[in-house]
Amino acid sequence: MPGFMPGIHVFLSAYSLSHKTWMAGTSPAMTNASAVQEAESFGVYIHWPFCLSKCPYCDFNSHVRHQPIDQPRFAAAFAREIATTAQRSGPRTVSSIFLGGGTPSLMEPSTVGAILDAIGKHWHVADDVEVSLEANPTSVEATRFAGYRAAGVNRVSLGVQALNDSDLKTLGRLHSAQEARDAVAIARRIFDRYSFDLIYARPDQTPQMWGDELRIAIAESAEHLSLYQLTIEPETPFFGLHAAGKLQTPDEITARALYDVTQEICSQHGLPSYEISNHARSGAECRHNLVYWRTHEYVGIGPGAHGRLDIGGVRHALATEKRPESWLMRVEATGHGLVTDDVLNSEERADEFLLMGLRLAEGIDPARYRALSGRSLDPDRIASLRDEGAIVVDADGRLRVTQSGFPVLDAVVADLAA
Numbered sequence: 001m002p003g004f005m006p007g008i009h010v011f012l013s014a015y016s017l018s019h020k021t022w023m024a025g026t027s028p029a030m031t032n033a034s035a036v037q038e039a040e041s042f043g044v045y046i047h048w049p050f051c052l053s054k055c056p057y058c059d060f061n062s063h064v065r066h067q068p069i070d071q072p073r074f075a076a077a078f079a080r081e082i083a084t085t086a087q088r089s090g091p092r093t094v095s096s097i098f099l100g101g102g103t104p105s106l107m108e109p110s111t112v113g114a115i116l117d118a119i120g121k122h123w124h125v126a127d128d129v130e131v132s133l134e135a136n137p138t139s140v141e142a143t144r145f146a147g148y149r150a151a152g153v154n155r156v157s158l159g160v161q162a163l164n165d166s167d168l169k170t171l172g173r174l175h176s177a178q179e180a181r182d183a184v185a186i187a188r189r190i191f192d193r194y195s196f197d198l199i200y201a202r203p204d205q206t207p208q209m210w211g212d213e214l215r216i217a218i219a220e221s222a223e224h225l226s227l228y229q230l231t232i233e234p235e236t237p238f239f240g241l242h243a244a245g246k247l248q249t250p251d252e253i254t255a256r257a258l259y260d261v262t263q264e265i266c267s268q269h270g271l272p273s274y275e276i277s278n279h280a281r282s283g284a285e286c287r288h289n290l291v292y293w294r295t296h297e298y299v300g301i302g303p304g305a306h307g308r309l310d311i312g313g314v315r316h317a318l319a320t321e322k323r324p325e326s327w328l329m330r331v332e333a334t335g336h337g338l339v340t341d342d343v344l345n346s347e348e349r350a351d352e353f354l355l356m357g358l359r360l361a362e363g364i365d366p367a368r369y370r371a372l373s374g375r376s377l378d379p380d381r382i383a384s385l386r387d388e389g390a391i392v393v394d395a396d397g398r399l400r401v402t403q404s405g406f407p408v409l410d411a412v413v414a415d416l417a418a
């Protein structure tokens with residue numbers, strides 16, 4: 001999902017549209033739009049850029065350091081950038097906070113507490129704010145869960161990735177399947193809301209194997225699962241191995257079958273997809289990710305974090321310095337780590353709205369497209385895409401991509417945006 005907004009957390013949750021377009025099929029299983037209330041919301045994304053080791057498939061802004069991280073110093077810099085950003089945004093009510101990474105579960109609970117305190121000091125925080133933290137499921141990290149809860153986190157998202165040790169080893173993960181299940185059990189005891197991530201379409205994985213594993217995962221899950229197809233990202237070790245024929249991933253037909261199995265089993269178990277790679281019981285969707293897909297406003301704090309902020313009626317696309325130590329020095333010197341501040345024109349805003357919104361089962365409201373771009377979607381293009389079976393227009397006017405339209409989602413978006 002990087003691509004048009006590289007490095008931003010939004011990409012974690014659905015991955016590159018272009019990489020995954022084929023598998024984006026809206027199936028009858030997908031949650032209907034109307035089930036999700038679309039209130040205006042404001043999200044705060046915090047990026048913790050450090051990991052214990054670099055997974056060979058990962059191209060996120062994550063770094064391994066062999067010296068201990070000076071957490072109080074980073075916490076102070078996060079607080080400082082929050083203050084500067086709040087000055088710029090003006091008063092807002094924060095509806096969701098997401099601590100992503102990297103590996104945020106390497107943060108001490110006191111670091112998390114200091115960051116949440118700073119957010120509460122500079123913005124109004126909604127009573128029902130969702131505060132998510134991404135955690136790697138090692139036993140050491142699970143010992144911090146109670147501290148996170150005490151600091152104000154109310155939802156964790158665990159990077160389980162696989163439920164067998166041999167695939168975890170292939171993926172270069174540091175935890176075992178048993179450790180992951182134990183961490184999920186701890187999360188269940190401590191948090192009312194938790195989710196976990198699995199990666200599928202792994203080397204040698206068959207639909208039968210994946211179906212069996214997914215059923216076990218669903219039995220361990222509660223209200224939300226993120227299920228990502230393994231993407232071979234450029235400049236990762238997996239990319240080189242794949243190119244050299246040393247890492248075989250499922251072919252397109254098998255990958256499609258894996259996707260179909262995912263939809264079928266999840267919907268049978270009450271976890272339909274509400275977005276390409278995200279499944280939830282009704283009402284348990286990740287509110288923070290909906291901020292991105294509904295193109296609401298959010299700020300990004302920390303190294304390599306992205307934001308979208310409306311200032312004086314103009315939408316700004318913001319991004320901070322990616323390298324952690326450079327970001328730290330910039331913030332200490334100037335109060336912020338911003339290196340990109342682009343004004344999006346109406347065309348860019350409208351394109352982003354289509355690209356993000358059409359990933360959702362709920363689709364988009366064409367009236368919002370009109371308000372953003374100053375023009376309507378072309379009725380002839382809509383009619384022709386509808387005749388081709390790529391989209392449907394609901395009785396209330398919402399436009400959604402169909403199961404057969406999702407494999408060509410990029411083309412559908414390009415056609416509508418042209």
Ligand SMILES: C[S@@+](CC[C@H](N)C(=O)[O-])C[C@H]1O[C@@H](n2cnc3c(N)ncnc32)[C@H](O)[C@@H]1O
Nearest residue numbers: 012057058060101102103159197228229230231
């Ligand atoms: C960047 S990670 C951050 C969370 C945490 N560090 C972890 O790895 O569990 C967020 C999620 O992205 C997914 N992910 C990262 N790279 C991927 C890739 N190349 N293909 C598919 N999923 C990927 C993993 O499922 C992971 O849980």
Ligand code: SF4
Nearest residue numbers: 051054055058062102
């Ligand atoms: S732990 Fe997560 S963020 Fe870190 S390298 Fe692995 S996948 Fe990437």
